[in-house]
Amino acid sequence: MDDLDRFITGIPKAELHLHIEGSLEPELMFELARRNKVAIPFASVEDVRAAYQFSNLQDFLDIYYAGAQVLQTKQDFHDLAAAYFARARADGVRHAEIFFDPQTHTDRGIPFDVVIEGLLSGMAAVEGVSSKLILSFLRHLNEEAAFATWRQAEKWLDRIAGVGLDSSELGHPPSKFARVFAAAGEAGLKRVAHAGEEGPPAYVHEALDILHIDRIDHGNRALEDPALVERLAQSGMTLTVCPLSNLKLCVVGDLADHPIDRMLDLGLNATVNSDDPAYFGGYVAENYRAVAHARNLGKAQIVQLARNSFTGSFLSEAEIATHLATIEEFARQN
Numbered sequence: 001m002d003d004l005d006r007f008i009t010g011i012p013k014a015e016l017h018l019h020i021e022g023s024l025e026p027e028l029m030f031e032l033a034r035r036n037k038v039a040i041p042f043a044s045v046e047d048v049r050a051a052y053q054f055s056n057l058q059d060f061l062d063i064y065y066a067g068a069q070v071l072q073t074k075q076d077f078h079d080l081a082a083a084y085f086a087r088a089r090a091d092g093v094r095h096a097e098i099f100f101d102p103q104t105h106t107d108r109g110i111p112f113d114v115v116i117e118g119l120l121s122g123m124a125a126v127e128g129v130s131s132k133l134i135l136s137f138l139r140h141l142n143e144e145a146a147f148a149t150w151r152q153a154e155k156w157l158d159r160i161a162g163v164g165l166d167s168s169e170l171g172h173p174p175s176k177f178a179r180v181f182a183a184a185g186e187a188g189l190k191r192v193a194h195a196g197e198e199g200p201p202a203y204v205h206e207a208l209d210i211l212h213i214d215r216i217d218h219g220n221r222a223l224e225d226p227a228l229v230e231r232l233a234q235s236g237m238t239l240t241v242c243p244l245s246n247l248k249l250c251v252v253g254d255l256a257d258h259p260i261d262r263m264l265d266l267g268l269n270a271t272v273n274s275d276d277p278a279y280f281g282g283y284v285a286e287n288y289r290a291v292a293h294a295r296n297l298g299k300a301q302i303v304q305l306a307r308n309s310f311t312g313s314f315l316s317e318a319e320i321a322t323h324l325a326t327i328e329e330f331a332r333q334n
């Protein structure tokens, strides 16, 4: 590890864009398949990894939803979350706001309560990393299905920080979910949405104007619209950018062309995150490292990205100030 790599791993950081189902490593997938007697279409862990070649978001989603089938019991969700938090802690993550996709599980008969109870217990099992949960609606399903999920979530709202919107973006604009996002806003939850990953800048406008989001997930294609960039910069909107995901899903052709430093130069509150690390080849520190090497980032930019990860979080002002102070101290000593 060179000096910058050590700096990247050590700097205190938050992860704001992580699908817990996307942290299911092939080894755990096999263990759960065996434990639950679920058939999976792979002969070995190597076979699974070899299948992770995607040419777009849908390619990936098909395999991601198939992998999630092995998750059945509260213990499975506990193990999944505990494994992620242990791995994140080793990457210098001090706080993580993680997505879960309840519909991926309830649609195959796993009760909502089993999912959330298992995740909450796994999140609590690892010391040294605080966490929040974001319930993400699947946008390829309809509004009625999102409302059914919302009703199942209502008794858990004190344990859910926000709602999100993920899955197949093209053809499923944010406006499709205006009413369920309004209900979440009325209940006092934060709102985030994947927008501008594959979808056009118009979807980012809709997420802002119709869903009233507090944070934007990805947002890459906002760069095509200078007025939108200006608006995002002026309003201090945080973008949860995922470099290795962007590479694996062909949002960028090469990491050397990744726009992370352009985003910072444009005054955007960009952050670096792992999205679905088991599928895209790296946890959060690897995302920082890969894009830092590809774009020649220096320590000042790494510090800026780490600061943005806390200022863009849903922690309190006091908690954010404490984390920023630890970053300053780390930067002074390193």
Ligand SMILES: Nc1ncnc2[nH]cnc12
Pocket: 019, 022, 057, 064, 166, 167, 168, 194, 197, 245, 275, 276
């Ligand atoms: N990168 C991504 N975009 C949309 N939906 C997702 N679900 C898991 N990862 C996703």
Ligand SMILES: [Zn+2]
Pocket: 017, 019, 166, 194, 217, 275
């Ligand atoms: Zn995502």
